[in-house]
Amino acid sequence: MTVTFQLNGEDCRFHGDPMTPLVDILRQERFLTGTKAVCREGFCGACTVHVDDEAVPSCLKPIALVQGCAVTTIEGLSSGNHPLHPLQAAFEAADAVQCGMCFPGMVMSLSAFVRDNPHASRPEIKAAMVGNICRCTGYERIVDTVADCLDQARKAGQLVGGVHV
């Protein structure tokens, strides 16, 4: 079966088993290894990408279901030398990263969340992270950073990250 979709803004065509998980195509055929396949069962969130602007675990997404969709991976969120997404910049500034394996998925999940929930409280941020596991950091610094980002954006009257793909 042939599937066509947009990948980080470019046309992309796949021939093969329509049940192939999206994460395998990203990593093995496109070498977009920022998307991590950690649990492959939808629990950890390390494989999160945006499909038509919605954060989804790419391990649970058969390729056939992205026919005609726009897929954005961590590499597409801020590509080349372009500035980091404000959440990425904030995580860097806060020294939140440890082994780093969970962060691409964390950024993809939370960037969609803050865009849609500019008034989220700390408990709401934590609730939104139910699908993103981190084995290293103990979470709190990540939550603080997201809360600070929202706070600053509210004060400046903006959305975190503005409108993005």
Added chain:
Amino acid sequence: MSELSATVMNLPRRDAQDKLRGRTKYTNDRIRPDMLHAVLLRSTVPAGRIRKLDVSAALRCPGVRAVATGADAPGLYGIGIADHPLLAIDTIRYHGEPIAVIAAETEKQARAALAAIVLEVEPLAPVFTMAEALQPAARLVHEGWRGYEVITEGGARAGNIAWEAKSSRGDVDAAFARPDIRIVESSFTVGRQSHVPFEPRVAIGSWEDGRAHIQTSTQVPWTVRNVTGRVMQLPPGRVRVTVPPVGGGFGLKFDASIEPITALLARMTGRTVVLENTRQEEMATCLCRENAEIRIRSAVTPEGYIAGREAVVLMDCGAYGGEQVFLTTMTAHTLGGNYKVGAMRLVSRAVYTNTPPNGAFRACNGVYNTFALERHTDEICDALGFDPMEFRKQNVLGDGDLGATGQVFEADVLGPMLDRMEALRASTGTSEAKADGRLYGIATTVGTWFVFVGPSAATVNLNADGSATLVTSGVEIGSGTMVQSLPQIVAGQLGLAPDQVIVREADTDAAGLDVGVGGGRTTVSIGAASIAACAEVREKLLRTAGEMLQTRPEDLVLRDGRVEITGRPGSGMSIPAVVAHAQATTGPITGSGAFTARNTPAMSGCAMGHFIDALDIPVFVVHEAEVAVDPDTGHVEVLAYRVVQDVGRALNPRAILGQIQGGVVQGLGYALHEEVTLTVDGRIAQDDFETYRLPLAQDVIPVAADLYEGAPSMGPLGTKGAGEVPILAVGAAIGCAVARAIGKPVQQLPLTPPRVLRLLHEREPPPEFPHIAPGWAANTLG
């Protein structure tokens, strides 16, 4: 060292941006289409004898390029004793044990060919528990144990006892016979903990110019090198190991496991071969924190003096000795730590069973021995009517007090740390109000751990642009030592900015021996070797500059990338000018440095079978937890958590606080819900994220932490490792707090809601150890 003032604190991580952009290439991101994929045939029985193993049909399957079995790698490896084959030879000892491996063009082809391997196994009666293994008539997990090569001398061994370490100081019998004492006895049992690093164990092997090159996700490149040489029966120098950034280790990657297989297949095929555990394999064969059984007895006077103590600790090493053999050492320093004790004797035994081998996990046996010791301490207080905080203040180790092996501890550290905890609590307030009708408990506990010193080497090359390249075998596993503390230390020594220090990733061909990243040792051991290397660089730099400036080297200082005359900022010349001159006259400026343990003395005759007789750098913690227990559901909510941690000197307080938060949360998982059980056929039942319950964001709370500086340390600039120890006393603090909340003894972890309910309703049977004899000596090999 006076360079502390020149050392930049709170250096941000240089690897953060690439990690956040998804650009960092961990080992498992380096798989290319031209590599062969290896998959393992693993045992589906816990014990058996291989009657037939025929791989010829598999070799003829599409895409298959090589098949290897134990016969291709006959050498045995291990820590202390060489008991472990790379692939099972004749005997199967655990469910999941690798028996054969297939390399094929694709993973799919390799998996398909597994079915073509003919394997006939005669099942043997498995030995699943330490109680079974210690029966006099128990089947031996290793029939040929006597014939194994002993790598480290000194431990007693016999049958299913892989290793026994003892410590004995003073007249314990006399202490227990005193007429004025009360005897308190407690028993504890704990399960395994799975590390769940986000990157599983994975290796990429190639064969280049007659040598193996393994790229792997490991904490111990030199161990991988040496084990690969051993099993392939090659001089270890024919193996090169390089280490990309590691996606989490926590001790799991402190031993070699699958890496040598890739070298073997690369030699057979001439191709680059990748082997990556699936998540299911990773968890089913995780070298977990071991399950353990602990019995501890103390003789205490009415004044609260601990006159005598004895303990037996059984540690399940699973099918092979591995790290548990070494870790028997730690009982002397954990159960024998924390408190002043008149006389004590402790024995720690690593016991073979037909279960997946266990290994090292952050603060290893310290986590459960601290739980046991602190709960026992509370049971002493209950039995004799002491206030638990006052009892601890009275009895914690102070300056000049003796440990179990007769080591003399320096300085009062735990006492002042307890005071600091009270001050921290006063500043944060308590959270009892949040219990809101549930059962409330608060507990303050102490813990003793160590920095695992040992050999490290470093080379510093000073470059013509004024930068310095640091070459070591250190690995960045996420804790930040390679990207924060080492550049901070080197920059401070050479008067550079930290971004002028290039840190080479581990390569056993480029850097000298190192025992690996673990035990909180990188900052200390590699840091100390780096300082020694910098001393040589400074000496050469100042000598050359002295000639150029016609000034004595002792009148020169390194500052802001310049060699200056002392007291005259801006004088002298830039480092690049001095380096250029040196390169043209005496040659490039380099320095090398080395470090190893100081071997702090123990008392003679006190330590038997120990890898470490005394702690060169003890590390202390004080942890306090407040919990609310729901009496209807058994759910434990952690309301507040506070830590006072002995850090020696904090070079990067922000990074240490990040380690404390992460380590405490891993400990909360261990204390409350991370549970590993074995199925009836000896498999680890929790082999995915659905069945193994990791802490989530909503389970955790911010940890309030106070870094205690100034305790003595032989570490560079007075540092101690800070990343290992935050997990040490979490099981203890939670266990003690829950026991107080529910008013019942807690003798087991994790405290899952069903277990807490059973405890509340007195339906949880207390641990019984018929295989631990009442008399202490009967539990030893004499």
